[in-house]
Amino acid sequence: xxxxxxxxxxxxxxxxxxxxxxxxxxxxxxxxxxxxxxxxxxxxxxxxxxxxxxxxxxxxxxxxxxxxxxxxxxxxxxxxxxxxxxxxxxxxxxxxxxxxxxxxxxxxxxxxxxxxxxxxxxxxxxxxxxxxxxxxxxxxxxxxxxxxxxxxxxxxxxxxxxxxxxxxxxxxxxxxxxxxxxxxxxxxxxxxxxxxxxxxxxxxxxxxxxxxxxxxxxxxxxxxxxxxxxxxxxxxxxxxxxxxxxxxxxxxxxxxxxxxxxxxxxxxxxxxxxxxxxxxxxxxxxxxxxxxxxxxxxxxxxxxxxxxxxxxxxxxxxxxxxxxxxxxxxxxxxxxxxxxxxxxxxxxxxxxxxxxxxxxxxxxxxxxxxxxxxxxxxxxxxxxxxxxxxxxxxxxxxxxxxxxxxxxxxxxxxxxxxxxxxxxxxxxxxxxxxxxxxxxxxxxxxxxxxxxxxxxxxxxxxxxxxxxxxxxxxxxxxxxxxxxxxxxxxxxxxxxxxx
Amino acid sequence: xxxxxxxxxxxxxxxxxxxxxxxxxxxxxxxxxxxxxxxxxxxxxxxxxxxxxxxxxxxxxxxxxxxxxxxxxxxxxxxxxxxxxxxxxxxxxxxxxxxxxxxxxxxxxxxxxxxxxxxxxxxxxxxxxxxxxxxxxxxxxxxxxxxxxxxxxxxxxxxxxxxxxxxxxxxxxxxxxxxxxxxxxxxxxxxxxxxxxxxxxxxxxxxxxxxxxxxxxxxxxxxxxxxxxxxxxxxxxxxxxx
Numbered sequence: 001x002x003x004x005x006x007x008x009x010x011x012x013x014x015x016x017x018x019x020x021x022x023x024x025x026x027x028x029x030x031x032x033x034x035x036x037x038x039x040x041x042x043x044x045x046x047x048x049x050x051x052x053x054x055x056x057x058x059x060x061x062x063x064x065x066x067x068x069x070x071x072x073x074x075x076x077x078x079x080x081x082x083x084x085x086x087x088x089x090x091x092x093x094x095x096x097x098x099x100x101x102x103x104x105x106x107x108x109x110x111x112x113x114x115x116x117x118x119x120x121x122x123x124x125x126x127x128x129x130x131x132x133x134x135x136x137x138x139x140x141x142x143x144x145x146x147x148x149x150x151x152x153x154x155x156x157x158x159x160x161x162x163x164x165x166x167x168x169x170x171x172x173x174x175x176x177x178x179x180x181x182x183x184x185x186x187x188x189x190x191x192x193x194x195x196x197x198x199x200x201x202x203x204x205x206x207x208x209x210x211x212x213x214x215x216x217x218x219x220x221x222x223x224x225x226x227x228x229x230x231x232x233x234x235x236x237x238x239x240x241x242x243x244x245x246x247x248x249x250x251x252x253x254x255x256x257x258x259x260x261x262x263x264x265x266x267x268x269x270x271x272x273x274x275x276x277x278x279x280x281x282x283x284x285x286x287x288x289x290x291x292x293x294x295x296x297x298x299x300x301x302x303x304x305x306x307x308x309x310x311x312x313x314x315x316x317x318x319x320x321x322x323x324x325x326x327x328x329x330x331x332x333x334x335x336x337x338x339x340x341x342x343x344x345x346x347x348x349x350x351x352x353x354x355x356x357x358x359x360x361x362x363x364x365x366x367x368x369x370x371x372x373x374x375x376x377x378x379x380x381x382x383x384x385x386x387x388x389x390x391x392x393x394x395x396x397x398x399x400x401x402x403x404x405x406x407x408x409x410x411x412x413x414x415x416x417x418x419x420x421x422x423x424x425x426x427x428x429x430x431x432x433x434x435x436x437x438x439x440x441x442x443x444x445x446x447x448x449x450x451x452x453x454x455x456x457x458x459x460x461x462x463x464x465x466x467x468x469x470x471x472x473x474x475x476x477x478x479x480x481x482x483x484x485x486x487x488x489x490x491x492x493x494x495x496x497x498x499x
Numbered sequence: 500x501x502x503x504x505x506x507x508x509x510x511x512x513x514x515x516x517x518x519x520x521x522x523x524x525x526x527x528x529x530x531x532x533x534x535x536x537x538x539x540x541x542x543x544x545x546x547x548x549x550x551x552x553x554x555x556x557x558x559x560x561x562x563x564x565x566x567x568x569x570x571x572x573x574x575x576x577x578x579x580x581x582x583x584x585x586x587x588x589x590x591x592x593x594x595x596x597x598x599x600x601x602x603x604x605x606x607x608x609x610x611x612x613x614x615x616x617x618x619x620x621x622x623x624x625x626x627x628x629x630x631x632x633x634x635x636x637x638x639x640x641x642x643x644x645x646x647x648x649x650x651x652x653x654x655x656x657x658x659x660x661x662x663x664x665x666x667x668x669x670x671x672x673x674x675x676x677x678x679x680x681x682x683x684x685x686x687x688x689x690x691x692x693x694x695x696x697x698x699x700x701x702x703x704x705x706x707x708x709x710x711x712x713x714x715x716x717x718x719x720x721x722x723x724x725x726x727x728x729x730x731x732x733x734x735x736x737x738x739x740x741x
Contacts (some may be wrong), residue, residue, distance in 0.1 A: 409596040
């Protein structure tokens, strides 16, 4: 049995404004936006409403009614922003929360209410908490989205509960507008004397369709549960998600650690059952003041080890500020992969297995940031800078073998550094070269090894590499850029150091 | 005879008390360092320990990296992995291949801050089963070296701290201190051109062993002592081949 809750905020914008600027409380103020050359009221405070000011009125008319009227600018999109924040806040009551523009929220509360001791207590709790945040709300719970929406707005009660299957009875006394119809349809119904839903709900469907269009039938079916209505949750539901509510707000590190351990334990049990391992996990803390703090970890291999995951989270627990207290923890695994039962595929060794190596890398990247661990694979290029490529995965195997037929230095400068040389004749290694103010006299040399730039990748001159050894026995990798032409001096560079 | 045996056993006991585990008799753990092995206790390269290598000049850094690569090559013989922590990407993986290392089994970690390098090195040293951890950490103080040494005593990983262009030389808790410089290359047949790479290896300090200095050459995939005669012959005049 599905149950839906509709929450209606009759004074959403005004109360949102008071929450932002506390001095506005109990004052007569309105929000206004320009509309066809004049300022039109878009939201009114409770005090202003009591003086007879309503939405849609011109500001000038409002000023005539209330002398001290404050007019504030209406920010476009403010309502949506408020509703999204409130929707996220509601996620600790139910995983499926959706925004219902312009002034409501829709929650799928199937199977949630018993945790609070029944629907009435559940709704009261939400209402009280929202009241604490400064919002007046009307709440209705019903078996369909349409019925809950209608009851929240038109029943004139703070909390309405309608049993599933009794939507028809509950909706009958309400006006047709409660069916979320267009104004033209509502007006036409009014004109025909159909003032409540009960007046036409039992009429012949074909007649209703002919006169009022298919929309009316659709809306009626949705309200009565004969037609499915989709709910787009603010946050897609993660299949691997665990939550823990706290009796008392948590403010200590050890409390957070205990909660985390418990959640990891249950999540990992589920992962093991499903033969899965997580690659990414998010730990969220819902604070009493409505803020959410979260920390995230990633792993190099699918993991289902609570102890290891806890170690990774442990490095980041400091980032959670409990402030006045945390009331709920949620642990999610957004990226889950099939568990690997054959550790040591690549790093096969009698002592080391992939799991332990991956755990080490997780700890390093968790503490010191992503992108610090690099593993290189051979690439089929002779050009030194392109002869290695970075491995993307821990298990990526080299596609080719590492070439060892040509001398390659152990240390390669990030960019070749220009040096001054004395070279006797073309195609001969230099007699000496000067790097960073130090003169190296060359005793032995090998070369040249010509490496062409791949013309299909970039343009430029080839390099003629020489391995040279100076009088102190130090070995270098030098190259001359381009051909020896004779009319201008050649450019020489130092590119690496040999052993 | 009985007396020398007893002294040898006492040496062993002292080493064990100092945290140095006896090296297992597997071929993987043995490093063929030629004549240098005589300097070590039991004539086995001490694995599961921290070695520091000081290289005062920038070009000595390449010689040190190569020498360490040679040692790591034999430590990684059975398909192990190693971690190389440095400030920037400077090691050229294809260059390691000639020292018996599969370059794709080396995990390079680039970190800017020295504090982070220390942390990463300690974490890596705690991971049992790694063949070796190399880190380029110029300033190593006693406290850090003690922490690293304690980490390896538990896990048995071999650690190398490369100290390029260090500022001060403090006493450290490392088991060995090396200074490695490159020497003129060697060609057994006296051919011209650049020959096999050579090092002037100086073991300045070794726990339970005898320090000394050697001239080594890398030939046929392992270390050899440089024949004495070649030292003079290598000072030949400039010749070009190619």
